[in-house]
Amino acid sequence: MKPEEIYADRRARTHALHLGMWIFLGSETLLFAGLFGLYSAYRAQFPADFATAVGHNDATIGTINTLVLIVSSFFVAWSIHALRGGHRRMCIASLVTAMALGASFLGLKTIEYSHHFAEGIAPGAQYTSTELPEAGARTFFTLYYAMTGLHALHVIAGLAILGWLATRVRRRRTTTERHVELELGGLYWHLIDVVWIFLWPLLYLTG
Amino acid sequence: MTESPLPESFWRDGRGLRGWLLTTDHKRIGILFFFGTTLALILGGTFALVLRLELLTPDKTLVDAHTYNQLFTHHGVVMVWMFLIPSIPGVFGNFFVPIMIGAKDVAFPRLNLASFYVYLLGSVVTLVALVAGGVDTGWTFYAPYSASTNGAVGWVVTGVFILGISTIMSGINFIVTIHTLRAKGVGWMGIPIFVWTIYATSIIQVLATPVLGLSLMLVGIDHAWGLGLFDPAAGGDPVLFQHLFWFYSHPAVYIMILPALGVITEIVCTFSRNPPVSYRLLLVSALGIAFVGFLTWGHHMFIAGMSTFDSGVFGALSMLVAIFSAIKVFTWVATLYGGRISLGTPILYFFGFSFLFVFGGMSGVAVATSSLDVHWHDTYFVVAHFHFIMVGGSLTAYLAALHYWFPKVTGRQYSGRWGLVSAMMVTLGFFFTFMPQFLLGNAGMPRRYYSYPDRYQWLNVMSTAGASVLALGLLLTVGALAVACVRGKRAPADPWGSASPEWQVPSPPPQHNFVTPPDPRHGPYDYDGRERSE
Numbered sequence: 001m002k003p004e005e006i007y008a009d010r011r012a013r014t015h016a017l018h019l020g021m022w023i024f025l026g027s028e029t030l031l032f033a034g035l036f037g038l039y040s041a042y043r044a045q046f047p048a049d050f051a052t053a054v055g056h057n058d059a060t061i062g063t064i065n066t067l068v069l070i071v072s073s074f075f076v077a078w079s080i081h082a083l084r085g086g087h088r089r090m091c092i093a094s095l096v097t098a099m100a101l102g103a104s105f106l107g108l109k110t111i112e113y114s115h116h117f118a119e120g121i122a123p124g125a126q127y128t129s130t131e132l133p134e135a136g137a138r139t140f141f142t143l144y145y146a147m148t149g150l151h152a153l154h155v156i157a158g159l160a161i162l163g164w165l166a167t168r169v170r171r172r173r174t175t176t177e178r179h180v181e182l183e184l185g186g187l188y189w190h191l192i193d194v195v196w197i198f199l200w201p202l203l204y205l206t207g
Numbered sequence: 208m209t210e211s212p213l214p215e216s217f218w219r220d221g222r223g224l225r226g227w228l229l230t231t232d233h234k235r236i237g238i239l240f241f242f243g244t245t246l247a248l249i250l251g252g253t254f255a256l257v258l259r260l261e262l263l264t265p266d267k268t269l270v271d272a273h274t275y276n277q278l279f280t281h282h283g284v285v286m287v288w289m290f291l292i293p294s295i296p297g298v299f300g301n302f303f304v305p306i307m308i309g310a311k312d313v314a315f316p317r318l319n320l321a322s323f324y325v326y327l328l329g330s331v332v333t334l335v336a337l338v339a340g341g342v343d344t345g346w347t348f349y350a351p352y353s354a355s356t357n358g359a360v361g362w363v364v365t366g367v368f369i370l371g372i373s374t375i376m377s378g379i380n381f382i383v384t385i386h387t388l389r390a391k392g393v394g395w396m397g398i399p400i401f402v403w404t405i406y407a408t409s410i411i412q413v414l415a416t417p418v419l420g421l422s423l424m425l426v427g428i429d430h431a432w433g434l435g436l437f438d439p440a441a442g443g444d445p446v447l448f449q450h451l452f453w454f455y456s457h458p459a460v461y462i463m464i465l466p467a468l469g470v471i472t473e474i475v476c477t478f479s480r481n482p483p484v485s486y487r488l489l490l491v492s493a494l495g496i497a498f499v500g501f502l503t504w505g506h507h508m509f510i511a512g513m514s515t516f517d518s519g520v521f522g523a524l525s526m527l528v529a530i531f532s533a534i535k536v537f538t539w540v541a542t543l544y545g546g547r548i549s550l551g552t553p554i555l556y557f558f559g560f561s562f563l564f565v566f567g568g569m570s571g572v573a574v575a576t577s578s579l580d581v582h583w584h585d586t587y588f589v590v591a592h593f594h595f596i597m598v599g600g601s602l603t604a605y606l607a608a609l610h611y612w613f614p615k616v617t618g619r620q621y622s623g624r625w626g627l628v629s630a631m632m633v634t635l636g637f638f639f640t641f642m643p644q645f646l647l648g649n650a651g652m653p654r655r656y657y658s659y660p661d662r663y664q665w666l667n668v669m670s671t672a673g674a675s676v677l678a679l680g681l682l683l684t685v686g687a688l689a690v691a692c693v694r695g696k697r698a699p700a701d702p703w704g705s706a707s708p709e710w711q712v713p714s715p716p717p718q719h720n721f722v723t724p725p726d727p728r729h730g731p732y733d734y735d736g737r738e739r740s741e
Contacts, residue, residue, distance in 0.1 A: 001231055001232065001311060001312045001316055001719070005311060005312075005719075006310065006311050006312050006314070006316070006388065007387075007388075012387060015387060016314045016315075016383050016386075016387040016388075019382075019383050019386060019387065020314065020315065020379050020380075020382075020383045023378075023379045023382055023383070023413055024375075024379055026413065026414065027375050027378075027379070027413045027414065027416070027417050028417065030414050030415070030417040030418055031417035031418070031420065031421055033417075033418065034417070034418045034421040034422060034451050034454075035421065037450075037451065038436070038447060038451070041444070041447055041450075042444075042447075045444070046442070123432075123434060124429070124432060124433050124434035124435045124436070124441070125432065125433030125434070125435055125441075126432070126433075134442070135441065135442025136442065138435075138441065138442060139436070139441075139442050139443060142434055142435065142436050143436070146425065146434075146436075150421075
């Protein structure tokens with residue numbers, strides 16, 4: 001059945017889509033919550049090892065990446081604002097800027113990963129570093145890879161969504177009058193940002 | 208009465224097979240889920256029968272020990288994730304929730320269809336494990352064994368992960384549907400209790416399932432590449448896996464039982480021609496179970512090194528569930544007491560259900576007592592307890608729902624006599640399958656064991672005999688309903704004399720659900736035209 005037949009009007013449908021998106025974001029939060037739970041439990045078990053391992057991470061790259069994501073979130077918000085004001089080109093430019101920032105986030109993350117690998121800091125059984133305290137640091141870095149890896153998968157999905165939205169705006173499928181998908185995609189991107197804001201102190205700052 | 212062709216209904220849309228495979232009609236998607244979950248039930252049931260036959264004698268009867276371990280694992284996986292969780296919401300929730308709230312469809316019809324195909328994909332991936340070497344971890348995938356065993360762990364956990372995505376999709380769909388698509392004049396207190404229980408279930412699905420998905424992914428990666436996150440040899444803690452797993456899997460019990468409680472409420476009210484003595488209590492207890500369900504997971508770990516204080520807290524919280532469930536049972540009994548009861552196959556299933564559910568619930572209070580659980584933990588006592596809830600409760604209620612809504616969905620009536628026979632067989636067969644298992648567990652027989660001392664044999668024989676009667680009863684049900692689909696007498700719109708909205712539309716319902724717009728002045732329990740509030 002077509003949406004127009006199900007809903008009383010377009011506002012009702014927009015409301016339903018927003019509600020559905022928020023519930024989905026709640027579900028996504030719980031996905032990360034399991035990892036945050038594991039992190040807390042293991043940090044309580046190995047407090048000193050975790051602090052040393054956090055200190056070993058490059059806080060500069062982590063902090064730059066935080067800024068990169070926050071600025072990209074701003075551009076996503078700006079793209080919605082621009083489209084609402086009828087500025088289609090500015091909307092596309094904002095989305096592309098946000099995507100470029102998202103891609104540079106992944107680039108910096110790759111540099112970090114390769115540094116770790118060079119030092120023998122790999123997840124689980126592949127961990128060969130002897131520099132850091134054995135059990136605790138290994139558990140920390142396994143969790144580090146799980147948390148940042150799951151987050152990176154979300155960034156990749158988010159980039160695909162932003163690219164799809166930019167194409168839709170360019171082809172005038174998503175317009176000033178009808179742009180609920182842009183709002184939903186924006187919400188998703190902000191979630192990715194918010195999750196990182198929690199990962200940042202846990203993985204880089206609390207050494 | 209002369210047989211005229213069935214009226215125009217959702218069964219015909221003139222698009223043939225395409226109209227089924229690409230349908231976005233919530234009723235047709237419900238039928239698709241019916242076929243999917245029925246296949247799962249047959250498969251999981253066959254595994255169970257082989258297990259019971261194997262346990263007929265103390266030593267080898269049919270299969271070797273390794274195959275036995277794989278069979279109980281796949282039995283659990285298929286029954287929990289491919290049958291129990293999607294059964295009532297996927298089939299009857301999809302079919303009836305929109306009609307009950309006066310909507311033409313669910314909020315996101317394409318997402319609804321997608322959830323079916325994701326379910327199908329997840330089921331296929333889960334079953335690939337069977338030919339890829341099988342899994343012998345038990346459906347709980349306890350680490351670190353699940354990371355080190357040879358077998359198709361990766362396939363099963365990936366399959367269950369995908370099934371979880373389907374669960375989340377349908378959960379979101381139901382919550383948004385119930386929030387935004389209630390017809391004008393249908394308030395939150397004017398929807399049938401069944402809708403409330405689907406709502407409560409959906410909340411659990413959306414919040415608990417991602418945690419399961421995460422822990423299973425960690426197990427899968429661990430199995431493939433040796434993550435060691437739960438391996439004591441690598442500094443990990445295996446109990447943490449149990450915490451994560453049960454944080455989902457205990458609420459999952461309520462995903463499986465809450466819709467059943469909703470179905471039972473509808474049947475009790477219809478067959479006693481009476482509104483529930485307290486709508487509010489039924490509603491509060493459903494939401495209460497959903498909420499408290501998130502705070503009880505620790506009772507699965509009483510002997511895994513948990514402190515006595517924590518055990519006491521988890522035990523007391525678990526007992527709250529029994530209070531909410533008892534509120535429901537007393538409300539049903541009181542509703543029957545004040546009503547004009549008529550007999551029919553659905554209410555017969557309710558009689559069986561109420562006995563089995565209360566029995567299962569009471570034994571739940573027993574195992575929630577941590578001092579007693581030390582004796583019963585990991586014995587057949589626990590197996591009997593949760594089968595009383597999952598089969599005696601959920602499956603019995605599913606069969607009740609099937610017999611209750613059959614005339615509405617198919618437009619035909621089935622034989623009440625065969626319904627009586629199969630209901631008796633299912634209830635008695637079930638009772639004799641699992642009652643002996645309480646005794647076995649209390650006498651010390653551990654669960655998941657392949658062989659046992661001779662003194663346990665007579666109870667095992669009784670259990671296997673009971674399982675055979677249960678299986679025959681289920682086959683009879685399938686046969687009787689299949690015959691009724693073709694030869695059954697034409698059913699009127701409201702054969703049971705119910706006031707609930709789904710019975711006010713033709714049987715089977717037309718493509719867009721309603722011939723005339725639903726009338727919100729008559730509530731779902733408006734018998735004698737007057738609402739008895741409280």
